[in-house]
Amino acid sequence: MRENLTRWLYQAMGFQNGLAKTQRIESISKATKPNKAEPKADSKPDQMDISADVKYLSWLKGHPSALSSFQEMMEAAKGKCVVVFLDYDGTLSPIVNDPERAFMSDLMRSAVGDVAKLYPTAIISGRSRQKVYGFVKLDDIFYAGSHGMDIMGPAIQANSYDGKYQSKALDKKGNELTVFQPAQDFLPSIEKMLNELEETTSEINGALVEDNRFCISVHYRHVLQEDLGLLEKKVQTLVAKYPGFHLTRGKKVIEIRPSIKWNKGDALLYLLETLGFADSSDVLPIYIGDDKTDEDAFKVLKGRGQGYPIIVSSNPRDTLASYSLHDPSEVLSFLIRLARWGELSAV
Numbered sequence: 001m002r003e004n005l006t007r008w009l010y011q012a013m014g015f016q017n018g019l020a021k022t023q024r025i026e027s028i029s030k031a032t033k034p035n036k037a038e039p040k041a042d043s044k045p046d047q048m049d050i051s052a053d054v055k056y057l058s059w060l061k062g063h064p065s066a067l068s069s070f071q072e073m074m075e076a077a078k079g080k081c082v083v084v085f086l087d088y089d090g091t092l093s094p095i096v097n098d099p100e101r102a103f104m105s106d107l108m109r110s111a112v113g114d115v116a117k118l119y120p121t122a123i124i125s126g127r128s129r130q131k132v133y134g135f136v137k138l139d140d141i142f143y144a145g146s147h148g149m150d151i152m153g154p155a156i157q158a159n160s161y162d163g164k165y166q167s168k169a170l171d172k173k174g175n176e177l178t179v180f181q182p183a184q185d186f187l188p189s190i191e192k193m194l195n196e197l198e199e200t201t202s203e204i205n206g207a208l209v210e211d212n213r214f215c216i217s218v219h220y221r222h223v224l225q226e227d228l229g230l231l232e233k234k235v236q237t238l239v240a241k242y243p244g245f246h247l248t249r250g251k252k253v254i255e256i257r258p259s260i261k262w263n264k265g266d267a268l269l270y271l272l273e274t275l276g277f278a279d280s281s282d283v284l285p286i287y288i289g290d291d292k293t294d295e296d297a298f299k300v301l302k303g304r305g306q307g308y309p310i311i312v313s314s315n316p317r318d319t320l321a322s323y324s325l326h327d328p329s330e331v332l333s334f335l336i337r338l339a340r341w342g343e344l345s346a347v
Contacts, residue, residue, distance in 0.1 A: 059316035066310050066323040066334050073308060074341050080284040084115055085268055087289030088125040088132050091312050094328055095251060097221055104135055111335040116140045118342035122271050124148055124264050128213035139172055146214035147293055148267025149183040154274040183214040186258040189242055200234050207231055221252040250291055265296035288331060295320055
């Protein structure tokens with residue numbers, strides 16, 4: 001039963017070779033370990049696994065795999081201008097224990113580069129823009145860091161946004177771009193908070209304060225359970241001194257962000273406008289992300305009635321996404337197929 005259920009799961013996800021791969025790994029594992037008694041049929045771990053698979057299969061009905069649905073999705077893309085938006089951590093790279101080592105693979109970099117040759121492509125991340133660029137190292141895409149509060153986008157300035165926060169810049173190839181930073185006024189306070197946080201959290205083992213330019217991330221993946229309450233109290237006490245900021249939460253991280261009406265959804269809209277697609281019916285945006293903050297972008301696409309919001313998740317979860325991908329390896333497969341489809345469509 002377990003094997004059949006797993007087979008159905010992989011087929012539903014459009015990942016046909018997943019079971020064979022799993023079986024090969026299991027065969028190697030059994031061959032290198034001493035014989036042990038087989039677990040009983042009613043063992044609790046197996047029952048829990050089956051229950052998790054059933055829940056995931058049920059969830060997939062509402063959020064089908066973007067891989068198995070690829071041809072259907074691309075039928076609607078014919079004759080439209082595809083624009084690709086990507087989160088970074090958990091989407092282009094796996095979630096890792098050390099945020100400084102969240103490297104993307106060379107294959108993923110190549111796939112993103114191939115997609116960017118065919119479609120306007122942007123990465124919208126909670127990381128600082130410079131840090132994301134340091135990981136991705138591609139010049140032909142747009143970058144939006146700090147949850148979209150630091151955008152390096154097309155040269156055209158958006159008339160519907162405050163010109164005070166838009167400035168001209170050049171990329172490494174000498175191409176003119178526009179930098180948009182709607183949270184500029186908060187930088188002095190952010191710098192003060194950053195210094196205070198590093199000092200006040202230094203006594204908590206495992207706590208890591210990350211400077212993301214227009215927001216601050218406090219990682220607690222390595223903090224002992226008994227120290228979490230103290231860490232949260234220290235962060236909350238500090239933020240209470242700065243009324244222009246608020247806290248949000250991600251995967252093992254507390255984030256301090258300026259209290260302005262700006263998120264990844266707003267960054268998506270800004271980039272669409274500067275690309276000339278503000279009110280276009282001929283554009284098809286694709287947004288792929290795994291975090292709660294990506295829901296803001298999913299909401300925008302749902303509101304426009306355009307494009308495909310795609311969640312990256314191996315567990316059932318509440319989301320506004322229309323489609324899903326299991327993990328970054330499936331994101332890689334999707335991007336490869338998207339680039340291939342674009343090349344064939346151009347012939």
